[in-house]
Amino acid sequence: MKPENTDCTERCPVLETVTRWTRRKDARPGEILDAALDLFVARGFSATKVEDIARAAGVTAGTIYRYYANKEDILKAVIRESLVPTLQEGEQLIAQFDGSGPELLAFVIRTWWQMHGATKLSGIPKLMIAEASNFPELARFHREEVIARGENLIASAIQFGIDRGEFRPVALDVAVKVVVAPVVMAMVWKNTDICPGLDLDHYLEEVIETLIHGLGARPGDKQNGESEA
Amino acid sequence: MKPENTDCTERCPVLETVTRWTRRKDARPGEILDAALDLFVARGFSATKVEDIARAAGVTAGTIYRYYANKEDILKAVIRESLVPTLQEGEQLIAQFDGSGPELLAFVIRTWWQMHGATKLSGIPKLMIAEASNFPELARFHREEVIARGENLIASAIQFGIDRGEFRPVALDVAVKVVVAPVVMAMVWKNTDICPGLDLDHYLEEVIETLIHGLGARPGDKQNGESEA
Amino acid sequence: MKPENTDCTERCPVLETVTRWTRRKDARPGEILDAALDLFVARGFSATKVEDIARAAGVTAGTIYRYYANKEDILKAVIRESLVPTLQEGEQLIAQFDGSGPELLAFVIRTWWQMHGATKLSGIPKLMIAEASNFPELARFHREEVIARGENLIASAIQFGIDRGEFRPVALDVAVKVVVAPVVMAMVWKNTDICPGLDLDHYLEEVIETLIHGLGARPGDKQNGESEA
Amino acid sequence: MKPENTDCTERCPVLETVTRWTRRKDARPGEILDAALDLFVARGFSATKVEDIARAAGVTAGTIYRYYANKEDILKAVIRESLVPTLQEGEQLIAQFDGSGPELLAFVIRTWWQMHGATKLSGIPKLMIAEASNFPELARFHREEVIARGENLIASAIQFGIDRGEFRPVALDVAVKVVVAPVVMAMVWKNTDICPGLDLDHYLEEVIETLIHGLGARPGDKQNGESEA
DNA sequence: TATGAATGAGGCTTCATTCAT
DNA sequence: TATGAATGAAGCCTCATTCAT
Secondary structure (H helix, E strand, O other), rough: OOOOOOOOOOOOOHHHHHHOOOOOOHHHHHHHHHHHHHHHHHHHHOOOOHHHHHHHOOOOOOHHHOOOOOOHHHHHHHHHHHHHHHHHHHHHHHHOOOOOHHHHHHHHHHHHHHHOOOOOHHHHHHHHHHHHHOOOOHHHHHHHHHHHHHHHHHHHHHHHHOOOEEEOOOOOHHHHHHHHHHHHHHHHHHOOOOOOOOHHHHHHHHHHHHHHHHOOOOOOOOOOOOOOO | OHHHHHOOOOOOHHHHOOOOOOOOOOOHHHHHHHHHHHHHHHOOOOOOHHHHHHHHHHOOOOHHHOOOOOOOHHHHHHHHHHHHHHHHHHHHHHHHHOOHHHHHHHHHHHHHHHHHHHHHHHHHHHHHHHHHHHHHHHHHHHHEEEEEEHHHHHHHHHHHHHHHOOEEEHHHHHHHHHHHHHHHHHHHHOOOOOOOOOOOOHHHHHHHHHHHHHHOOOOOOOOOOOOOO | OOOOOOOOOOOOOHHHHOHHHHHHHHHHHHHHHHHHHHHHHOOOOOOOOOOHOOOOOOOOOHHHOOOOOOOHHHHHHHHHHHHHHHHHHHHHHHHOOOOOHHHHHHHHHHHHHHHOOOOOOHHHHHHHHHHHHHOOOHHHHHHHHHHHHHHHHHHHHHHHHOOOOOOOOHHHHHHHHHHHHHHHHHHHHOOOOOOOOOHHHHHHHHHHHHHHHHEEEEOOOOOOOOOOO | OOOOOOOOOOOOOOHHHHOOOOOOOOOOOHHHHHHHHHHHHHOOOOOOOHHHHHHHHHHHHHHHHOOOOHHHHHHHHHHHHHHHHHHHHHHHHOOOOOOOHHHHHHHHHHHHHHHOOOOHHHHHHHHHHHHHHHHHHHHHHHHHHHHHHHHHHHHHHHHHHOOOOOOOOOOOEEEEEEEHHHHHHHHHOOOOOOOOOOOOOHHHHHHHHHHHHHHHHOOOOOOOOOOOO
């Protein structure tokens, strides 16, 4: 029942000599969230003990309650404060990109992966998949503040390509999911041991290749705005 | 929180005649697994109480321990006895299929969806994603007995298409994942409320369309077994 | 901080031989309330540990939660189920009494004392005094279902005496409290060690004597219903 | 739950000039006790958090431990330093009183009420009732230093009346309790919400009236020291 | 075979108390 | 002297599991 005891107690040794009250209090909440994200992703919400989070953050369980009202609150903070900041960054990067529709789509996917997939934030999709139904408000937040914004970027890229005749005219809402799915799965696999040996970078390049050609305009496609003659 | 008491009789009618893991008549264990699957998928393993499973199965908690040594055992049984039977069926169906590579690939995906995606078995991917790291042996079983076999089918279809020059020559292991990802995500979404309004059938058709063209051979592709001249 | 460890673990030795599942389950709630009343009265609500109640009732803490949702619930049950039954009895006894106003008043007080003061129910006033402000709903219940009914009996007795010219005309609401106060204090003292050597029976007789004469009609009192001439 | 920040300046104006246990100027300990009394009375000892006391006193929790070794110490100080000073005052006032036995008894009761009952000190009886059994030494102190002295005053008054033939010859120890009970109950009610609408001043006057006549000598009473002829 | 009362270990949370600043 | 971050010992409560019936 007890999953292998992943003891995450590797603290910064320098701090050990400094007494416990010297700790930079401003960093506490961040350290706690950091530890919590790791553990929630690795074990799930219920199976993660508050004391584990505390130990991983280098504090006692009691300390956590100075910053978060309860365990659920930690989860909320993890989700709320993790993705949104980098989302803004991503949006800006992408806004500045110049190139064709397919190039833009590839850029969006690669940027997304660099900023989330390649970091520990990649654990959040797994976490949301596991816990969304247990925390509906959190799910709503994630849907509206994270997913919706991320999908907008993808939708724009696709639409851009459609407008330029590079992509065939597809239903945007569905096409967006077709793009999202393989990237999210990559994040899930990265945090899961479901596909141990998979080379995710290779996989992602193949995803990009497949999507771009799969969505590509084909002779006989009705062009947007073109007359049908 | 209580999931609707899924009577589990709305299945693919083809399957009704075939054995299922839920047998009637002295069907206690099956009913328990049935209930357990529902609850594990809806709430996760830790958050599901044995007594809830019992109640949903129409028995009391004590009864469950006549059939399963402990809670983890229930989870194992759910995974072990759920997918494997239908896998065999699927393998047979697909073996009998006659058509081109793209047609075969589409058929594999659609069959997979009908037998699993459209069923409550669609919950298992979500469950495995959430719990794989907590139950490594179970993850191994799932990987070897379910995923590997499923991916074989897909690999065969792709290879078949490559051999016939209908698909471009791709790295099979990666290409398989490119196919798997969007279908698994569909099952996740179906059990998650992460994408509330999504029309999964429409989505899946678009996935098939995109994959087939995305994997499609393109002028200049090196054909398998062809001389390069 | 820890008050002297009053270990209330004197169980019925006969039952010890019988296995723990044999215990008459129907008696459980009663035994728990019994133990809880003792401890709540002796130590107060907060200072009483659920485990103490359990031990005093001969069960484990977990068992208590089969019968009561939480600690507060135990307190509520203690109050609700303790006094009301004997109140009814008392009301009937008193309704049958035949005698003068002073005799009736004395009878009411003595009956009250015999049924509550001399039993462990005498602890409840102390408990309510200590906890009323922490549990307003409970206080309201006690006020409306217990105090109000008890005071009605006293009010009737006083009114009866006034009508017969045996008591002077007093404001009933206030007079009732004048009667109630010394009896309630007797119960408090009985459960408190504040007045160690006090002979409560002697005290009560003196209270009755003092009240009867203190409330007694005096020459020159305006009689109810008499002309003033 | 937060009691109104009783500025504690609405006291019997006579007392204002006299020393009180709340001194200004470096009055930290006094302010802490002030706050503690409020909270202990309102919620009880266990349910009062040290930090609440601190906040109500305008300091932080740590500060409290400069003045008191622990929470129990605060309680002790509250009891020890609260009543004793005003007791002396009361004793002096009463020593100077000139009048009959009944008048003296009425004066004692009214003075007591003015100095304690009408003050926030009125909360102490409730506090002692609730906590006496948890803090036996404190109870002993209260019994010996407060109750005993207070009851002496009352005993003197009664004895004085008996000696003058105004009161019937009663057992002093019991008679004292008969007088004490209704006044203490008034203080309890004042701090309790058990008798919401009660007019305590009216009540007390009726108590005095009833006691004086209830204790009053009656024709045929054996007079103290009188020959029986 | 099924029940459900009971257990007891363990998790979440509170809070009196400490102590470097 | 005052602060407030941090601790750690409990206390409340849950729930997987047992077992007499």
